[in-house]
Amino acid sequence: MKNKSYDKNNFKNKEFNKNNDYKRTEQNEDSGTVVGRNAVRELLKSDRTIEKIYVKKGGAHEGSITVLVAEAISRGIPISEVEQQKLDFLSGGANHQGIIAIASMKEYSSMDDMIALAQERNEKPLIVIADSIEDPHNLGALIRCAECAGAHGLIIPKRRAVGITSTVYKSSAGAIEHMLIAKVSNIATTIEELKKKGLWIFTSEAGGTPYYETDFNCACAVVLGSEGNGVSRLVKDRSDYIVSIPMYGKVNSLNVSTAASVILCHVARMQRS
Numbered sequence: 001m002k003n004k005s006y007d008k009n010n011f012k013n014k015e016f017n018k019n020n021d022y023k024r025t026e027q028n029e030d031s032g033t034v035v036g037r038n039a040v041r042e043l044l045k046s047d048r049t050i051e052k053i054y055v056k057k058g059g060a061h062e063g064s065i066t067v068l069v070a071e072a073i074s075r076g077i078p079i080s081e082v083e084q085q086k087l088d089f090l091s092g093g094a095n096h097q098g099i100i101a102i103a104s105m106k107e108y109s110s111m112d113d114m115i116a117l118a119q120e121r122n123e124k125p126l127i128v129i130a131d132s133i134e135d136p137h138n139l140g141a142l143i144r145c146a147e148c149a150g151a152h153g154l155i156i157p158k159r160r161a162v163g164i165t166s167t168v169y170k171s172s173a174g175a176i177e178h179m180l181i182a183k184v185s186n187i188a189t190t191i192e193e194l195k196k197k198g199l200w201i202f203t204s205e206a207g208g209t210p211y212y213e214t215d216f217n218c219a220c221a222v223v224l225g226s227e228g229n230g231v232s233r234l235v236k237d238r239s240d241y242i243v244s245i246p247m248y249g250k251v252n253s254l255n256v257s258t259a260a261s262v263i264l265c266h267v268a269r270m271q272r273s
Contacts, residue, residue: 032103032165035091037064040101044071049104049183051163052078056087056098065099078159106164109180111190114153115197117180118219121152124271125199127221128154128264131187131231132161133256138227140171141257147175149264155182155190161226187223188234194221201239204263205231206253208242216267224256224263 032051034043041064043050053072058081059065072079087096111127118125128146133139139162146154162168163183169176184190191201202216203223223239225231236242245254245262254262 033090033092034101034103035094035096037068037097037099040068040099043101043103044068044075047107049106049108050075050077051102051104051158052080054080054082054087054090054100054102057081057083059098062098065097068099102163104164104183106169106176106181108183109153110182111153111155111194111197114180114182118152123150123152124217125219125221126151126264126267126271127194127199128260129187129191129221129223130154130156130161130256131223131235132157132226132229133224134160134162135227136162136165136167137171138256140168140173140176141255142224142260143168143172143179143181144175145257145260145264147172147179149261149268151179151264151268153180153182155184155187155221157187158183158185187232188238191221191223191235191238195240200241202241202243202267203231203236203239204244204259205236205242206244208244210246211243211263211266214241214243216270217273218271220267222260222263222267224260227256 034040040053050072053069055065055069069079087098087100090096090100114127115125126149128142128151130139130142133142133156139156143154156163164176164181172179195201198219200218200220201223202214202220203225204211205225223231223235225235243263245259247253253259
């Protein structure tokens with residue numbers, strides 16, 4: 001009986017390790033992980049966008065890591081000091097030497113690039129703003145919706161949100177290759193900049209005007225919030241209009257990409273009518 005119990009626990013441990021190894025592999029693939037001092041040094045020399053650099057807690061002043069951290073700070077790259085276990089997880093067991101960088105899988109554009117694209121197409125600008133979306137599948141599906149609706153670009157925040165990962169690529173079904181994406185430090189500040197460029201800001205949130213009663217026939221940006229918390233209060237306060245999709249069933253909300261498909265296709269139709 002004792003041996004049977006031991007075998008059962010041993011099996012569970014193997015399953016845990018197997019699942020943990022899978023998660024590590026998936027994390028490395030998704031995040032564009034660059035491991036070790038030399039690799040991070042060469043990455044910093046390249047033109048590739050770096051999302052964040054993780055450094056072992058207390059190790060930011062150790063040898064060559066000091067130089068790498070200083071270079072990253074001078075370029076505005078976020079630095080996060082974490083425990084050894086976090087680095088071990090991100091590296092998937094590789095020798096990380098106390099430092100790991102997360103590199104973007106897509107080069108980012110600017111708001112001006114998006115507006116220029118609209119002018120090139122002789123269309124009213126339509127920009128989508130993703131406010132702190134953390135699920136890569138949702139972001140990928142949102143990019144697909146935005147591209148199908150003819151949006152000229154998508155804006156995502158640098159922090160507290162998913163970046164452009166392989167899962168996002170896959171979930172977009174290739175649409176990401178045709179979509180300009182900008183990554184900004186502050187969504188609220190970005191909204192003010194868009195207003196100065198002549199865009200009206202429409203935020204999708206409960207309790208607003210039904211989307212089909214709203215006039216979108218203008219240069220505009222549509223804001224869609226995160227899965228759990230929706231749009232932040234500051235972003236909502238800076239919006240020109242709050243629009244909603246009326247719910248008639250028992251569930252009171254739609255997945256962000258589903259909501260995007262409803263609103264963005266309506267916006268595209270109005271802009272082209």
